Amino acid sequence: MTYVVALDVGGTSMKGGLVTRTGEVTVLAGRPTGRENGPEAVVEAVRAYVGEIAGLGRSRYAGPPAGVGLAVPGIVTSATAVYSANIGWRDVPAEAFVPSGVPVRLGHDVRTGGLAESVFGAGRGVADFLFLPIGTGIAGAVVLRGEPYGGARGWGGEIGHAPVWPAGEKCACGQIGCLETYASASALARRFTARSGRTATAKEVVELAVAGDAAAAGVFGEAIEALAIALASYVLLLDPALIVLGGGLSEAGAALLDPLRERLAGRLTFQEPPPLRPAALGTRAGMLGAALLGWQAAGEHDVGADWPIDVLRGGSVS
Amino acid sequence: MTYVVALDVGGTSMKGGLVTRTGEVTVLAGRPTGRENGPEAVVEAVRAYVGEIAGLGRSRYAGPPAGVGLAVPGIVTSATAVYSANIGWRDVPAEAFVPSGVPVRLGHDVRTGGLAESVFGAGRGVADFLFLPIGTGIAGAVVLRGEPYGGARGWGGEIGHAPVWPAGEKCACGQIGCLETYASASALARRFTARSGRTATAKEVVELAVAGDAAAAGVFGEAIEALAIALASYVLLLDPALIVLGGGLSEAGAALLDPLRERLAGRLTFQEPPPLRPAALGTRAGMLGAALLGWQAAGEHDVGADWPIDVLRGGSVS
Known part of the structure; x- marks a missing residue:
């Protein structure tokens, strides 16, 4: 063997x-x-x-x-x-x-x-999709015509630093309003503490949001809105057949995917949004x-x- | 022959x-x-x-x-x-x-x-670039590995409807804050009239802006800022070797390209912005x-x- x-x-x-x-x-x-x-x-x-x-x-x-x-x-x-x-x-x-x-x-x-998600994971058989792991940070793998695409110099995929609220909050990278500063797991925890004075992991923030905690629901809702804005731009630009969400935050499952699906559809007029699927x-x-x-x-x-x-x-x- | x-x-x-x-x-x-x-x-x-x-x-x-x-x-x-x-x-x-x-x-x-710009125009010899004609509307040709890319179903390239100000002005498409609603030639004319009460073509708005007219400079500056935001997302995601600007607005030449180059660089931390070049x-x-x-x-x-x-x-x- x-x-x-x-x-x-x-x-x-x-x-x-x-x-x-x-x-x-x-x-x-x-x-x-x-x-x-x-x-x-x-x-x-x-x-x-x-x-x-x-x-x-x-x-x-x-x-x-x-x-x-x-x-x-x-x-x-x-x-x-x-x-x-x-x-x-x-x-x-x-x-x-x-x-x-x-x-x-x-x-x-x-x-x-x-590449792994593409060949035998959630993107198996799909030539054109986005693999978006959401963890401490956010970066994506842009899979085009069956291959991950890194751009001219290999810097591609940095959707976590796309400006979703260009006059919004300051990101650790020095820019304003990056997706990551609203929607990463660390952003969820940080923004929840800033708003509520309480400490919680990203997982706990999602659980609190689902349970109806106002501060947690606010922070989680803003993360989902930021993701919807960034993904709307992605869909308009690259028309993917699928979006695969991975990383720690994707373990939230339907609590993340259902409202994100709805908000993404709300940000698109001409296109049907592609299916959202958790990573495998x-x-x-x-x-x-x-x-x-x-x-x-x-x-x-x-x-x-x-x-x-x-x-x-x-x-x-x- | x-x-x-x-x-x-x-x-x-x-x-x-x-x-x-x-x-x-x-x-x-x-x-x-x-x-x-x-x-x-x-x-x-x-x-x-x-x-x-x-x-x-x-x-x-x-x-x-x-x-x-x-x-x-x-x-x-x-x-x-x-x-x-x-x-x-x-x-x-x-x-x-x-x-x-x-x-x-x-x-x-x-x-x-x-494709034409790629084979014998401003993108000749460049495998990965964006061709962005700015006219009555805005849509792009995403050239990847030497070929225009239309996405899974052919809807790709619609960067004109990317939400650059997601809580901003309403676009004719029904969405909020699309690039096109700030930066197309028709947007320049429309927004100039709304702000000044005067009528002018997009070309005249650019000329007035260059000559120091405050309303025209405001509208033209906001168009450039909207382009910088959309192009920052593009660069972060796809790391192009070049951005080629076409359409009527690109005839503004340095009046468009110089400030756009500066503002795009200002929206990027990790990457050098790619060169901006007028279409050929x-x-x-x-x-x-x-x-x-x-x-x-x-x-x-x-x-x-x-x-x-x-x-x-x-x-x-x-």
Whole structure:
């Protein structure tokens, strides 16, 4: 049985996995990225982790990995981690992350999650859609003609900083009225505290809103309105067949999707809004997309479409 | 010498041309679309005009056209004019527009203009850019990986109805705060009159603004701010290499481009704004793009890149 090593490298932690040709997934315990030790140390930590996972694969499946796929933040090509403000690296070649001689391919973190949702997740069979994970921050994977699209230089997808209220609240980025400053999970918590004097997580704010708490309902309603405005612009510009909502906030389910659907429709005159659907792969989308990149590195570009959606129920090693 | 017949079919008038394989252009006098006579009459008028232009081609170049290209409004595939609210037709096959047996290809009006700007206009050699004609209305051609992109169902590019001031002025479309309601040429004229009690064309409003008229400067400044907000969202989402501004308003030149460049940069934190450039092909972009479609219909897909930018200075017949 052949397999690949897949790694989702975030700002603070890395999630690793072993994934076979037929979609058998072994999920490994995450570990810190260690960015406080500087970019060289992060590259070293990734290489060590990849080596360990490959060692596990060797003992489980006999033989080296067919490839390695890595989802990384910032600006990235398939061969180079060009830049990450978060980690601090510049122009790290993909080969630096893996034991010598193993084929490797890099991808942008959000777009790699979008790739997984596209191939065997909520966007399976849909060529043109938006994958929008809403977590601490907001960034999207714009999937066009079946492929995640990063723009001319790889900066695309930053819908979280689109100005939805151009004379509104100040965003941490320095701009005014960004989507993220109203609708991210951290914005929900922050704005609820500012309005009510109480402390709550984003999840609790949604629960309070559903239960009828006025401050929570106000803040959650404004998050939904901000999402509706940003998505109306997206729909008008790119006419997607589907919008897939992911990240922590999408766990609110119908409490988010039903009013968002209604408000988005209210912001559109000519178009029917596309269906809104929750993501299928949860926080593992990045690692699973990295597995697809690993198979691409191994020369196998049509892997994954036949994987069962319950890839997440594969074995887990900690 | 082989040639194609090219037609840009607008809501009120049609512009026709004969274009050879090497980019020799003969521009014909426009004529009314005649939509007041109903959609069947429009199809008939197009077919008659195509036949006449082909007759001229026959006498000039000896032989029938190699193909016909038509830029049409609304929803369109290369083989069918699916829908136009403006003209009223539904599901008209491309063959209905041409004499029997001539290869034909349709394209969306704005995207066909974008195709021409992409192949031999202001976007020549640029794979990823926005072509934004600003006229009576505003709609864009989103050029991605070298091709105009219309979205899942062909409704893409409608940036004119993106909500830039979501609690702002009412747009004719029924929505609130659309870009078009602040920044189109008709909006400039309308808003200037509302503010000053005076009447002026959009061109005159720009001239008055440049000359220091307070009402005109206010209205023109708000148009530029609305464009900056919409373009900031575009840049964040799609990271274009270039923005090409066309239509009547782009004739304002530096009076538009310089402040827009500055305000767009002011709305972006992470990204350098892409260059802003005026369109190269003026009001003939649609007809010239239709010529490219005609060549595609004839099986020639790599025509045009070597055409001189002064294709517009070809012969003119009226």
